[in-house]
Amino acid sequence: MVNLIRAELAKLLGLPTAWIGLAVGSVVAPLLAVLNAGAVRAAIAAGRYEFSADLAYSSIQIVMLGGLILGVVTVSSEYTPTSDDAPGARQITTTLLAEPRRCRLLAAKAIVLVLVVAVQGTVTAVVTLLVVEHEHGGTYPPAEPARVAGAVLEWVLLSLLAYALTLIFRNGIVTLTLLVVNSGVVSVSWLLMKVTPLAAYLPDVVGKHMYLSDLGDVRIHPVVAGAVLLGWVVGLLVLAARLFERREA
Template identity: 60%
Template sequence: MSAVRAELRKLLGLPTAWVGLLLGLLAAPALVILNAGATRRAIADGIVSDVSDLGLQNLGIGVLGAMILGVVTVSSEYTATGEDSPGARQLTTTLTAVPRRTRLLAAKAAALSLVVAVQGTLTAIATLALTRQMHGTAVPSPEPVRVVAAVLYWTMIGLLAYAITLIARNGIITLTLLIVNSAVVSFSYLLTKVTPLAAYLPDIVGAHMFLRGIDVPVRITPVTAGVVMTAWVAGLLAVAGYLFHRRDA
């Protein structure tokens, strides 16, 4: 627990982490307000396939915050400690304090999961309450289990970003690819037009944990989505852990 507390303090002391925290907390509620008019028209015209998805769909933009947190949890360790020692990195000091690498990785993952889970919970509550305020009974309140699944999805995305950054050891490249795929053009979604197997890529399959009206060529139940998403997270964390143990600091 001392290692987890230390990693929590370290993570919350990073300016970039606060960018991720604020983005995750504010982006989804802001999207509800900005899209309120268009959403009302879509509901009135019957364009929305499942109105119970509306409040939860907006949480997708906020997951960028979880990605940033997952990336900076690792990338901060590979940043030079100062101009006086350009070759030195934070990781050297961290491993001196916590020489057992498995314990270090577990503490980082636990601290990240806690922060992202709290962030996701607060964002979900605020976003769904604002959606209800904007649209009233036209948008039914989602089942609590779907809200829990959405928060779990956020946490898993944060851990995926964490694992991928550990593997790549480059936060800029990892974060750029994740943001482009999530906010600009979803390569995973484009691949579903080529093969239905692409629907089982983590960013697509994970959304099935709490959304119902996703336009993909296969139907994936929430339980199946949760199992597949867990397998992705566990597999990438295992690869990242193996490489972290094999590489020099």
């Protein structure tokens, strides 16, 4: 299993798209904290910034897109044609020849994804918190380890969610489009929350209750939020694994 994990790690880190995900997830949050510092200081001074405790975490949640990209390319790279001359030839064929035990293969990919995203999320969260502390000093409350852990946990779980959805659709473009549009353009979940508070338990919303304060009228305990998001991820991973087992490739 260790050799398989090493092989999957080398495969993931050898993908140019994966490095885009790493760059987006690692650089953008601290950069946003620096670029927005002046406007945020003015808003705090004028009393227009109520939730200063969310300063760093608001930047962190934006760049979780990096984790989503990693979750998608972990699978989509297997289904990308390996040659223009043979559009039906895909990496997944070779991968399954090398490791025919499909559940073991999926587990190795998931372990690699969790390790990479956990390291990325932890480093980015710590650096962003330090930048915000430097920029805003006494106006920013000290970092809370539980909130940092909640942000990193959501980052990891959302990457696994993207991983599961890509396995289900077998198409990275479809999965990434759905996730990006829903998280950055028109969030169906946030719209549904105007209709029913139950929409707060949808996977792209519930995890934010682990570390953000400003989430409207619905309040979910961080532990409950983490358990609900974990339930979504486990359910989708089980479905994805069953489909992967039954398909030819």
